[in-house]
Amino acid sequence: MAKEDVFKNLIAHCKEYGFIFQSSEIYDGLSAVYDYGQNGVELKNNIKKYWWDSMILLNENVVGLDSAIFMHPKTWKASGHVDAFNDPLIDNKDSKKRYRADDLIEEHLEKLEAKIEKEVEKARKRFGDSFDEKLFRETNTRVIANKEKYDELDRRFVKAMNNNDLADLKQIILDYEIVCPISGTRNWTDVRQFNLMFATEMGSTAEGSMKIFLRPETAQGIFVNYINVQKTGRMKLPFGIAQIGKAFRNEIVARQFIFRMREFEQMEMQYFIKPGTEEEWFEYWKNVRMKWHKALGLGDENYRFFDHEKLAHYARAATDIEFKFPFGFREVEGIHSRTDFDLGQHQKFSGKKLQYFDPETNESFVPYVVETSLGLDRIFLQIISAAFHEEEIKKENGEADTRVVFKLPPVLAPVKLAILPLVKKDGLPEISRKIMNDLKYDFNCQYEEKDSIGRRYRRQDAIGTPYCITIDHQTTEDNTVTIRYRDSMEQDRVRVDKLRSIIADKVDMSSLLKKLDKIED
Ligand code: ATP
Numbered sequence: 148m149a150k151e152d153v154f155k156n157l158i159a160h161c162k163e164y165g166f167i168f169q170s171s172e173i174y175d176g177l178s179a180v181y182d183y184g185q186n187g188v189e190l191k192n193n194i195k196k197y198w199w200d201s202m203i204l205l206n207e208n209v210v211g212l213d214s215a216i217f218m219h220p221k222t223w224k225a226s227g228h229v230d231a232f233n234d235p236l237i238d239n240k241d242s243k244k245r246y247r248a249d250d251l252i253e254e255h256l257e258k259l260e261a262k263i264e265k266e267v268e269k270a271r272k273r274f275g276d277s278f279d280e281k282l283f284r285e286t287n288t289r290v291i292a293n294k295e296k297y298d299e300l301d302r303r304f305v306k307a308m309n310n311n312d313l314a315d316l317k318q319i320i321l322d323y324e325i326v327c328p329i330s331g332t333r334n335w336t337d338v339r340q341f342n343l344m345f346a347t348e349m350g351s352t353a354e355g356s357m358k359i360f361l362r363p364e365t366a367q368g369i370f371v372n373y374i375n376v377q378k379t380g381r382m383k384l385p386f387g388i389a390q391i392g393k394a395f396r397n398e399i400v401a402r403q404f405i406f407r408m409r410e411f412e413q414m415e416m417q418y419f420i421k422p423g424t425e426e427e428w429f430e431y432w433k434n435v436r437m438k439w440h441k442a443l444g445l446g447d448e449n450y451r452f453f454d455h456e457k458l459a460h461y462a463r464a465a466t467d468i469e470f471k472f473p474f475g476f477r478e479v480e481g482i483h484s485r486t487d488f489d490l491g492q493h494q495k496f497s498g499k500k501l502q503y504f505d506p507e508t509n510e511s512f513v514p515y516v517v518e519t520s521l522g523l524d525r526i527f528l529q530i531i532s533a534a535f536h537e538e539e540i541k542k543e544n545g546e547a548d549t550r551v552v553f554k555l556p557p558v559l560a561p562v563k564l565a566i567l568p569l570v571k572k573d574g575l576p577e578i579s580r581k582i583m584n585d586l587k588y589d590f591n592c593q594y595e596e597k598d599s600i601g602r603r604y605r606r607q608d609a610i611g612t613p614y615c616i617t618i619d620h621q622t623t624e625d626n627t628v629t630i631r632y633r634d635s636m637e638q639d640r641v642r643v644d645k646l647r648s649i650i651a652d653k654v655d656m657s658s659l660l661k662k663l664d665k666i667e668d
Pocket residue numbers: 364396398405406407408409411412413478479480481520521522523524525
């Protein structure tokens with residue numbers, strides 16, 4: 148099945164099984180805003196817990212924070228968001244569709260890259276084992292020509308973005324004959340800057356009200372609380388503050404389901420350090436964060452780093468962790484070396500000292516910051532896209548069948564255990580309820596007695612439940628049940644009193660956190 152079809156099926160699946168709904172659907176929806184349903188919210192909470200525990204439990208010097216969404220408007224002047232949190236916007240006059248000019252150019256770059264990779268793959272097939280990829284890339288004329296085109300465009304693009312040269316961005320679009328995907332024409336408007344912050348009013352009267360912004364990132368709530376946390380927690384450098392919370396961006400083009408939303412959630416950690424140690428900590432957090440992703444077991448080959456050449460106004464170095472979504476490699480997390488830009492700016496705009504006194508050297512200074520910034524909705528999408536499988540299987544009678552299964556990491560699955568009495572009589576529901584009452588304090592369990600066992604298994608596969616147990620007549624005799632494993636569909640007979648430890652082994656958060664130490668650099 149084509150990748151686009153799989154992605155469409157995934158979106159439909161998320162709705163059908165209560166993971167994600169379009170916001171305000173009964174009013175035909177609100178673009179790029181989504182609600183998480185009964186299973187989605189469980190999965191989301193589990194992802195949050197994995198991130199939170201990995202930050203707070205595993206790092207003695209990282210503490211949490213929950214700051215408000217509304218902040219004093221000066222915050223955003225100081226942070227640079229009022230003046231510089233813009234995306235370059237362009238309209239196609241024929242289709243009346245709006246695009247980000249940088250996205251159009253990046254897509255063109257991706258096409259050139261794809262052409263090169265296609266040549267390489269073709270040659271790999273042709274030459275088999277004797278294929279020397281490096282030599283081929285250096286000598287094949289078509290590859291060389293496309294690589295030159297790519298490098299030239301990339302250089303010009305980075306320069307235009309760094310210089311905020313909107314006229315050249317438009318010229319690039321014209322020179323490279325980039326067309327509107329809808330109208331197919333090159334009838335473009337000029338490129339304009341568009342600020343992504345949502346504004347609203349605080350206060351009851353028109354005269355007395357103040358224009359405030361919905362935060363476009365959670366980080367600033369951490370910076371303005373730096374001194375509060377440092378003093379009250381008696382924190383010594385280096386130390387980190389972690390926060391999970393909503394952020395809002397009026398994205399020009401909202402696409403790809405929950406990948407780019409106008410209201411989303413971030414999990415950010417700002418690590419305060421001594422100036423001069425930023426390179427070391429940047430490398431350290433790059434490594435730690437990549438391990439966190441890999442421990443989920445979604446396939447190491449699906450990750451890569453992408454180093455930024457165009458840096459945000461605050462950054463000295465920046466890299467993205469990219470994941471291979473069904474629509475290609477895309478950013479899920481940013482790791483940024485932010486210097487003393489943010490604290491320095493807030494110190495300037497507030498007139499309050501935001502310094503650290505180092506008792507060892509008797510010096511005061513504004514700390515530097517390395518940030519890790521992960522989009523909760525994007526990691527959610529990453530996990531469900533990797534977990535979604537439409538499989539051909541065989542029924543017990545040998546007939547061909549298909550099943551849709553969410554192979555979610557067991558720790559993150561919304562429901563850990565489904566408790567299924569074989570029939571609705573002979574005391575089996577009562578025994579099942581008793582098992583449920585015993586285990587419900589440890590795991591999210593679901594009791595189901597409707598429909599055949601096969602159909603009940605399918606429903607649990609579809610929401611990613613790692614374990615199902617079936618209570619049958621034998622249970623009444625020897626207190627054993629059948630346990631069925633989601634991925635292999637294999638079944639074992641086990642004693643009821645062994646269930647807790649069998650299940651806990653795979654679904655306790657600690658099992659995932661412990662994996663982090665075992666992942667190689
Ligand atoms: P992009 O280039 O995709 O717009 P960004 O570089 O602006 O992202 P950051 O400002 O670094 O993103 O934000 C940190 C993280 O927040 C991103 O890595 C992403 O996971 C998440 N994020 C940013 N914008 C959105 C959005 N509109 N919807 C969902 N998640 C987002």
